[in-house]
Amino acid sequence: MTERSKFTNIDDYIAAASPDVKPILEAIRKLIQASVPNAQETISYQMPAFKLRRTFIYFAAFKQHIGIYPPVKNDEALINELLPFSNEKGNLKFPLNQPIPYELIGRVAAALAKA
Numbered sequence: 001m002t003e004r005s006k007f008t009n010i011d012d013y014i015a016a017a018s019p020d021v022k023p024i025l026e027a028i029r030k031l032i033q034a035s036v037p038n039a040q041e042t043i044s045y046q047m048p049a050f051k052l053r054r055t056f057i058y059f060a061a062f063k064q065h066i067g068i069y070p071p072v073k074n075d076e077a078l079i080n081e082l083l084p085f086s087n088e089k090g091n092l093k094f095p096l097n098q099p100i101p102y103e104l105i106g107r108v109a110a111a112l113a114k115a
Contacts (some may be wrong), residue, residue: 010048035109068092
């Protein structure tokens with residue numbers, strides 16, 4: 001993806017991703033749709049995002065990882081489970097050279113939608 005890309009929807013974002021990352025992004029998209037069925041897709045900060053009353057989750061592809069934002073704040077057990085993937089601000093970083101924990105990402109989406 002180029003830094004100058006301007007995405008208008010999640011399909012555009014995924015289409016611009018590298019071929020090896022496209023299925024991961026599509027799987028995350030479907031997970032969020034399944035975890036929060038009433039959520040609407042959007043692009044915010046040039047990243048795929050979902051909203052209900054507000055935008056509650058963003059995800060993005062980078063060279064070596066998938067990022068999920070914002071951090072989970074109100075579920076201590078889930079926060080502890082996410083520690084291996086959390087940066088200093090609590091945002092999540094899933095390395096592309098490791099298996100993506102899709103079930104965990106689905107739980108993150110549900111927790112963020114409730115917050």
